[in-house]
Amino acid sequence: MIRQLLAIKLQTLRGSLRSKQGRLRIPAFAVMSLLFAFMLYGAGEFVTSHALQIDLVGELLVHRLLSITVLVFFALLLFSNVVTAFSTFYLADDLEFLMGQPISTDQLFASRFIESMVQSSWILALFGLPLFIAVGVEMGAPLYYYPLLLVVLLPFVAIPTALASIFALLVTNIIAANRTRDAALFFGLVAFTVLFVIIRAFEPERLLNPDSFDSIGEMMRLLSPPTTAYFPDDWVINILTPVLFELDAPVTWSAILLFTTPIALFFLATWLHRPLYFRGYSNAKEGEHSGGIMVAIRDWLLEKTRTTSRSVDEQLQNLAGSEEQASALRQLIKKDQTIFTRDASQWSQLLIVVAIIVIYLVNFKYFEIAAEGTLIGDIGLVFFNLAACAFVVVALCGRFLFPAVSVEGRAFWIILQAPISLQRFLVGKWLGSLLPIVAVGQFLIWSSNLLVGIDLVATSLAAAQTLIISLVASAMAVGMGAMSPQFHNPNAAKIASSFGAVIFMIFTIFLTLLLIGMWFHATTTLAGMSRSPATPTTWLSALAALLISAAAVVAALKVGARMLARHF
Amino acid sequence: MNDETPPQTDGSTGEAPLVVVRGLTKTYDDFTAVDHIDLDVPTGQVFGVLGPNGAGKTTTMRMITGLIEPTAGSISIDGFDLQKDTVDAKKVTGFIPDRPYVYDKLTAFEYLRFIGGLYGMTEKRIAARIDELLTLFELREWSNGLIESFSHGMKQRLVFSGALLPEPRLLVIDEPMVGLDPKGHHLVKTLFRSLVEEQRMSILLSTHTLEVAEEVCDQIVIINHGRIIARGTLGQLRLESGENDGNLEQVFLRITEETEDERDQAVARRFGNARRSVEEEAS
Numbered sequence: 001m002i003r004q005l006l007a008i009k010l011q012t013l014r015g016s017l018r019s020k021q022g023r024l025r026i027p028a029f030a031v032m033s034l035l036f037a038f039m040l041y042g043a044g045e046f047v048t049s050h051a052l053q054i055d056l057v058g059e060l061l062v063h064r065l066l067s068i069t070v071l072v073f074f075a076l077l078l079f080s081n082v083v084t085a086f087s088t089f090y091l092a093d094d095l096e097f098l099m100g101q102p103i104s105t106d107q108l109f110a111s112r113f114i115e116s117m118v119q120s121s122w123i124l125a126l127f128g129l130p131l132f133i134a135v136g137v138e139m140g141a142p143l144y145y146y147p148l149l150l151v152v153l154l155p156f157v158a159i160p161t162a163l164a165s166i167f168a169l170l171v172t173n174i175i176a177a178n179r180t181r182d183a184a185l186f187f188g189l190v191a192f193t194v195l196f197v198i199i200r201a202f203e204p205e206r207l208l209n210p211d212s213f214d215s216i217g218e219m220m221r222l223l224s225p226p227t228t229a230y231f232p233d234d235w236v237i238n239i240l241t242p243v244l245f246e247l248d249a250p251v252t253w254s255a256i257l258l259f260t261t262p263i264a265l266f267f268l269a270t271w272l273h274r275p276l277y278f279r280g281y282s283n284a285k286e287g288e289h290s291g292g293i294m295v296a297i298r299d300w301l302l303e304k305t306r307t308t309s310r311s312v313d314e315q316l317q318n319l320a321g322s323e324e325q326a327s328a329l330r331q332l333i334k335k336d337q338t339i340f341t342r343d344a345s346q347w348s349q350l351l352i353v354v355a356i357i358v359i360y361l362v363n364f365k366y367f368e369i370a371a372e373g374t375l376i377g378d379i380g381l382v383f384f385n386l387a388a389c390a391f392v393v394v395a396l397c398g399r400f401l402f403p404a405v406s407v408e409g410r411a412f413w414i415i416l417q418a419p420i421s422l423q424r425f426l427v428g429k430w431l432g433s434l435l436p437i438v439a440v441g442q443f444l445i446w447s448s449n450l451l452v453g454i455d456l457v458a459t460s461l462a463a464a465q466t467l468i469i470s471l472v473a474s475a476m477a478v479g480m481g482a483m484s485p486q487f488h489n490p491n492a493a494k495i496a497s498s499f500g501a502v503i504f505m506i507f508t509i510f511l512t513l514l515l516i517g518m519w520f521h522a523t524t525t526l527a528g529m530s531r532s533p534a535t536p537t538t539w540l541s542a543l544a545a546l547l548i549s550a551a552a553v554v555a556a557l558k559v560g561a562r563m564l565a566r567h568f
Numbered sequence: 569m570n571d572e573t574p575p576q577t578d579g580s581t582g583e584a585p586l587v588v589v590r591g592l593t594k595t596y597d598d599f600t601a602v603d604h605i606d607l608d609v610p611t612g613q614v615f616g617v618l619g620p621n622g623a624g625k626t627t628t629m630r631m632i633t634g635l636i637e638p639t640a641g642s643i644s645i646d647g648f649d650l651q652k653d654t655v656d657a658k659k660v661t662g663f664i665p666d667r668p669y670v671y672d673k674l675t676a677f678e679y680l681r682f683i684g685g686l687y688g689m690t691e692k693r694i695a696a697r698i699d700e701l702l703t704l705f706e707l708r709e710w711s712n713g714l715i716e717s718f719s720h721g722m723k724q725r726l727v728f729s730g731a732l733l734p735e736p737r738l739l740v741i742d743e744p745m746v747g748l749d750p751k752g753h754h755l756v757k758t759l760f761r762s763l764v765e766e767q768r769m770s771i772l773l774s775t776h777t778l779e780v781a782e783e784v785c786d787q788i789v790i791i792n793h794g795r796i797i798a799r800g801t802l803g804q805l806r807l808e809s810g811e812n813d814g815n816l817e818q819v820f821l822r823i824t825e826e827t828e829d830e831r832d833q834a835v836a837r838r839f840g841n842a843r844r845s846v847e848e849e850a851s
Contacts, residue, residue: 312711320695331685342673410669416635418686419658
């Protein structure tokens, strides 16, 4: 039965590959991800080879960096597994059908477990494997290091899946999760905080200024990841590094723990699912009618955002008083904003935006102290800040705008049938989301630059570039989200972490860096920071960047609209 | 008929048909869902599209409303080419799908106002229409509630209201009776006739409820295996089928009756290469 349940998923995947859109998209995505994997591989090789050049501590440095990488992946896997677990175990469309079939809880659990694991572990395959392989190649690891990687990473990805399935089970049972997916938000915030603490404990900015270390010993202490022997990332490192450095045999105890823990957790999860799963599933289904703080806030917001709180007659009277022609674009924007404020799973993630801003500003202050007068100087500071702000803007666009078309869901027929072109519809999505994205970008760039005392001219130039990047990134998010819409996926957070969204992130970050690079000389010249005089190329490059930005906005919206029309 | 078939004028009024469909075809890879369909929907009539499951009715309706791009053929609505003058053609069209998916987080009032906005109506007119439709479909007391709390039938009534709000010249309906209670059935049937007779609206509806088609349709086409196999008034279909005293159900069954060989041939034609390759694989 488990095999049959999984076979259905594989057949669905094969079906989508056979479809017209699948045939076009899959090779495009494959090329993009291969390109990205190669770039990561290159970056891994670069960092490893440079670290190895440092006398005495080179290998230790590689070891420490590898440990941190594995720990970060563990945190990412935990987060992505929780989001996926809520979808696959409680919110998936086919569950209603499957629950009515003679399938045992054990069988359903096992098949969903595998599905969940595969769905969330592609992060490691795409981002992790190239890095681990690069380290192996640079270190001249023996051949069996590579198959060992696969053997070790399989139990490593199974542990977060098992933990996430238990977490989701407990949440749906204990909290009686109204809006089950809201629980993912709280977990997301916790994971985010943990990651933040890890990174802060690591103080990466100090690496930019090696002089700030009193001794190599202190530098090494700084590079110790905050992990313990109880964490799976530690077990993975204990198995991989002896092989990598051709020292001793892998630590047997770690190997035993790494392979037995997922098995034990799997059986624990299966055992817990027997009495608790149905209750959790049923709670998740009844979510809309149950109480809870999210529902209370949502109801309050509904009161506040209702067209008016007056009777229908008064509303009609109010509307009838105007001879004005209703604007389709304005109505589209208004509709999106109303729905966004009423969808607790969407707006509650705005807390993440606030967290990002605070963390960003705090970190930037640290960065300035560490980098003062050394390696990068004022120009470096301005451009690092610009790139970092652009990254935050792109990430926000990925989270909130990429799913914008998909969240229309099954009601999308209304737009398709209405007398409005899909291009105009996408422009509406874009314009409606511009204000918050631009506001966050501008707030970040102004406050961070002023915080570290960058002068007004340089700050204004950076702000202008951030504005253009915000316009481009938001249009790209809306357009690329329209190219691979997921109208059947009810979970915006999951759409934002889908393969298409990752491609959007990669592509837009590349584009953003290209634009910043093309503006570099013009900016430094205008800000009086340039050491070389401006040439016609300086201004032509800046102008070309502007044209590329405009072209990217138009192309993203046009191609998005065209592909959206062909989706049906 | 072919692409050059001229639009047929309505014999009684001499008016050109509101919808002219020529050579409409939709293929999905090797599967032909709709195969060269020609249709003329006269102004001020209820035009029924009937057919067995999988015949291609819904695909045809969705192409006429602009939800699906045709592979070949042309659709003209009120003189506007749906492919070229898409927005103008859609301005005169209202659509009611078989499943009422709407924005669950809006209230009924907000949804209707949104629809009015999409059609570029004046706010005054939107208010007047909302007022009429909320009363007609008995939704007034629910107008401030979130749609997510509505039953299936209430959502269907709301979708009816939304489709009628901009006073379209053409109303396309896929399975009008799904989810409606008997009172709703009666309301809709009466409404169809009054829209056609009083407002000269054209209604194109596909349904499996033959009793509804019999009661409200002026003309009927029967589609099978992606092609039109019969068309005309109920009287003409009776004559064609030889069921002179039969009701629409008997007429329908007779017209769609086929031998196993006929069915095999139709399926082979429709599945094209896909079927051939399956057979080759099997052999």
